[in-house]
Amino acid sequence: MVEAAHLLYRGDLDAVDGRDFGAFLAANPDSVVPFLVYGDLRERGFYVTPAGEDRVESPGGVDFVVHPRGDGPWDGTVAYRIRVVDERGDVALADLGDVVLAVVDEESEITYLETDRRAPTGSTDVTLSEPAAGVLLDDRVLCPDPPAALYERGFYGQRMDGAGGTLQLSLLEASYLADCGDLVVDGVSEERRSAADSSGRGPGAHADEVRSRGRAVEGDRFDRRLAVYRHLRQRGVVPKTGFKFGADFRTYAAVDHVEDLGHSELLVRVLPASTARSPRDVALDVRLAHGVRKRMVFALVDGDEVEWVAVGRLTP
Secondary structure (H helix, E strand, O other), X not given: OHHHHHHHHHOOOOOEOOEOHXXXXXXXXXXXXXXXXXXXXXXXXXXXXXXXXXXXXXXXXXXXXXXXXXXXXXXXXXXXXXXXXXXXXXXXXXXXXXXXXXXXXXXXXXXXXXXXXXXXXXXXXXXXXXXXXXXEOOXXXXXXXXXXXXXXXXXXXXXXXXXXXXEEEEHHHHHHHHHOXXXXXXXXXXXXXXXXXXXXXXXXXXXXXXXXXXXXXXXHHHHHHHHHHHHHHHOOOEEEEOHHHOOOEEEEOOOOOHHHOOOOOEEEEEEEOOOEEOXXXXXXXXXXXXXXXXXXXXXXXXXXXXXXXXXXXXOO
């Protein structure tokens, strides 16, 4: 359909089934938005193959396969796999990755968004010789005399005063540290304390107490964000709050010492794995990340499992 519409538009055909260009599109309304994308890509000098089952192997929700300039389907090369979406539609984030979204807005302008599934990786690592001691408050934990490496090498928490002073931890940070056996907290109930091992380290009363407080503050959102926080830390990436950027986290791939801290690289938004978002919301997140020189990553959570979908602007 789109190829026929394009030939009619160019004047290479006079009519199809007795219909000129306008009448043909009016009779095939589902082809209008794909036609706009097809025509734009052809104008950019690409050979574009509609992804019919008999033309492109395993299209998998792809509308077009775009070949590198100068190549065609006979060369076996692919530059982009395109999925076309109207700005008023919804996009299931779990279906993205290895595909380019071509979003057509109400004025027929096209925004291309590349997506991939590369998980964040980093090289940050810190080992504590003994656990930090903290006081559990309503929505954070205070560590009056923390090990220096906790903040300086691991970039956990924020100092309340000068070097060596009290460190305040978010409930996410505290929960992860308690799970690792690197934090013990005051105020643990006797019932939970009986679950802790004799050393006071390791998962048990302290981790349960902090998680319980986190769930009371945030509900199910706390568990989703904790799953993502844990995955990032285990991959050597330091997550810090992304509130200033409208995200859940900003991340640092390599922290050797907080005095030599570079800029964060990613903004991470944590969502349930089943989330579908409007193209407008996705574009807003991408534009925000681009404006502060970061890449937008959606962390899709299903229980303890996390899938990563990175999205960025693309000019084909």
